[in-house]
Amino acid sequence: MSNIVDPLVARIAARVRSERERRRWTLARLADASGVSQAMISRIERGESSPTAVVLGKLSAAFQLSVASLLALAEGAQDDGTAGTAGVHREAxxxxxxxxxxxxxxxxxxxxxxxxxxxxxxxxxxxxxxxxxxxxxxxxxxxxxxxxxxxxxxxxxxxxxxxxxxxxxxxxxxxxxxxxxxxxxxxxxxxxxxxxx
Structure with a gap:
């Protein structure tokens, strides 16, 4: 099994963890609020598991965010400082x-x-x-x-x-x-x- 983590999966992992920590929630509290097991949340936060759309829906609902917002925040987390700048965005x-x-x-x-x-x-x-x-x-x-x-x-x-x-x-x-x-x-x-x- 490869140790290479997909960059988007890593950003989703970081976003889920930061949303949970921002609220000062334990894994148990997020599991209770979302109906997603602590073990699954832990694997997602470590980037070991790519969440399904259904799991993302449950997590975003617990955070009172839309799935689109949760994913947009993860997808837009660029390291090059260009997020939010005007200009052309290439599909590729x-x-x-x-x-x-x-x-x-x-x-x-x-x-x-x-x-x-x-x-x-x-x-x-x-x-x-x-x-x-x-x-x-x-x-x-x-x-x-x-x-x-x-x-x-x-x-x-x-x-x-x-x-x-x-x-x-x-x-x-x-x-x-x-x-x-x-x-x-x-x-x-x-x-x-x-x-x-």
Whole structure:
């Protein structure tokens, strides 16, 4: 087994640990708040395990952050001092996070300091990614389907979204992003932050 840690996994590890430590939470407290085991949180914080989208959803909900915010903060943690500067961002230079369970891929389009967070998501055929309601607290969010078909569960409502369709998310509720087709789906998430604790 290789000792090389993916740089993005290392940044996610550092972000989860710093969010926990900023709140002065123990591993046990975060485990209680998130429903993720202490052992799994410990492996994530050490960079030994890449969290799935579902686990990230539970952790971000416990922190009262959106998944997009948690990942954007990790993806935007650049060492070269260029985060937040104006200019061109090349696709080839963007960090892409891949969910090890579903193959879901996410690329941050804007820096964390930009007033709106924009991310591009690739959801492979058959993938289903659920998030708890708390992962949508303190944000306003729009989902915009760029290619393919997205089955979006918004609480009890189910929306079938095709290319060009958008949905503005209302009050926080449990949500599921699903691709029930045999072709990939690509969508953008546009998020504006609201008040947070």
């Amino acid at each position: 230079d963007a960090a892409e996070w891949r969910d090890p369970a579903t193959g879901y891929r996410r690329r941050q389009i804007t820096d964390p300091q930009f007033p709106a967070e924009i991310a591009e998501i690739h959801l492979p055929p058959g993938a289903r990614v659920p998030y708890p309601a708390a992962a949508f607290a303190f944000v306003r969010q729009v989902v915009w389907v760029l290619d393919g078909h997205l089955t979006f569960h918004d609480g009890d409502a189910v929306h079938e979204l095709g290319r060009g369709d958008t949905i503005e998310l209302g009050e926080p509720t449990a949500r599921v992003f699903a691709n029930t087709t045999d072709t990939g789906c690509r969508y953008a998430v546009i998020l504006a932050r609201g008040a947070r604790p």
